[in-house]
Amino acid sequence: MPAWSKALLPLLLAMLILLLPVPDGLDPHAWRFFAIFVAVIAGLILEPLPGAVVGLSAVVLVAIAAPWVLFSPTQLATTNFNSAGTAFRWAIAGFGNSTVWLIFSAFMFAAGYEKTQFGKRLALLLVKKMGKNTLTLGYAISFADLLLAPFTPSNTARSGGTIFPIISNLPALYGSKPNDPSARLIGSYLMWVAIAATCVTSSMFLSALAPNLLATALVKSQIDISISWATWALAFLPVGVILLLLTPLLAYWFYPPTIKSNEEVPRWAATELAKLGPMQLKEWLLVSFVCLALVLWIFAGKYIEPALAALLVICLMLYTKVLDWSDITGNKAAWNTLVWFATLVTLAGGLSDVGFIRWLGVLGGQWLGDLSPVAATLILVIAFYLLHYLFASSTAHTTALLPVTLAIGAAIPGMNLLIFSLLLVTSLGLMGILTPYGTGPSPIYFGSGYLPAHDYWRLGTIFGLLYLAVLLLVGYPWLQFLF
Secondary structure: OOHHHHHHHHHHHHHHHHHOOOOOOOOHHHHHHHHHHHHHHHHHHHOOOOHHHHHHHHHHHHHHOHHHHOOOHHHHHOOOOOHHHHHHHHHOHHHHOHHHHHHHHHHHHHHHHHHHOHHHHHHHHHHHHHOOEHHHHHHHHHHHHHHHHHHOOOHHHHHHHHHHHHHOOHHHHOOOOOOOHHHHHOHHHHHHHHHHHHHHHHHHOHHHOHHHHHHHHHHHHHHOOOOOHHHHHHHHHHHHHHHHHHHHHHHHHHOOOOOOEOOHHHHHHHHHHHHHOOOOHHHHHHHHHHHHHHHHHHHOOOOOOHHHHHHHHHHHHHHOOOOOHHHHHOOHHHHHHHHHHHHHHHHHHHHHHOOHHHHHHHHHHHHHOOOOHHHHHHHHHHHHHHHHHHOOOHHHHHHHHHHHHHHHHHOOOOOOHHHHHHHHHHHHHHHHHOOOOOOOOHHHHHOOOOOOHHHHHHHHHHHHHHHHHHHHHHHHHHHHHHO
């Protein structure tokens, strides 16, 4: 597709939406904002410009056009309401999001692994033990994430900050390079397995994803149902086991690596390990800093924000010369991702700010009022899951949609609210696989250079629908049996 058509199609899509009548009950400014948001999503898919440029352009456009797009007439008529200042604060709000900075920190952790060669050492050890078969490497990545999941309530910290820096060293060992046809040798497969596996483990445990904890609090406040750690784990157990075992194999089928096995690679890895020699001081320092980050992420979440803990570790790496300041300023991928994800968080939050999400909830309640509890449950869970395309984070999705969806479900006679709420909250991790911005680690793997946009969107759709199918076909009957 020519570059000019990639740029024109999102604009035409926005114009088409703007020409349609504003739906009943929705403010015109919210409809205009929705048109811009849809154009942004189209732009991210077609990539006429880098994703960060698309997101930044949209935020600037909305902020400039705030009186017609972001603010209602009532807000503008308020005495002393400074629309210009408020619009600017809205535009930069995403840069104050903790997940955005946790993602940025993950790139710095990866730089530390690379510079000290500790990442290469770990990769060589992994290849030495399991490198004979690419599929077993996929399972090793999945199980490593599973071991960390119950104790790390941030999948960005767990996968982006711990798993990614290690596996990013693996493809080069096989001659697989980012942004190159050789990426499909093995790098693309490993990166996709890593992001897909962390989406599964994020749903397996209450403590494996920060929005999970928020979701249980919202369920308690909205419909007075308490969901314990054990209840959550038991409710998702068969779905989680099936998906964790299937994910590396499904990736092997749908996104096959060119390199299937290589008997020489483990022997080569052993030789390379011998060349590295014993661990150096900076490697030990890096290990201690990473362990400190894990301890803070797991045990000190009440006292220190995970992103702040990550920034503390970056400072320690700078003080001890594990990293130099030039390593920070010169990391183009990290800064690109920071701008890209921050602007998406802002735009996604804007859908709630203008009242679009609230209107969608009211409309859904009117449509589903006469359905049976089972049909309503299936429709609401599917809608809740697929609407994640509109959100740049699971936290934003949970905050905006979960209370509305619970309210709709509670209004339907005969609805088993415990089963309904469990289906909703355990889908939060799974839905992160849908888009390159769907969950914290997504931009990290998307920005690795091994997962082109068209591949990511295609695989996200395939795996997203498969995950949803297993949740409904296995998880729903299981919950009916339990409760």
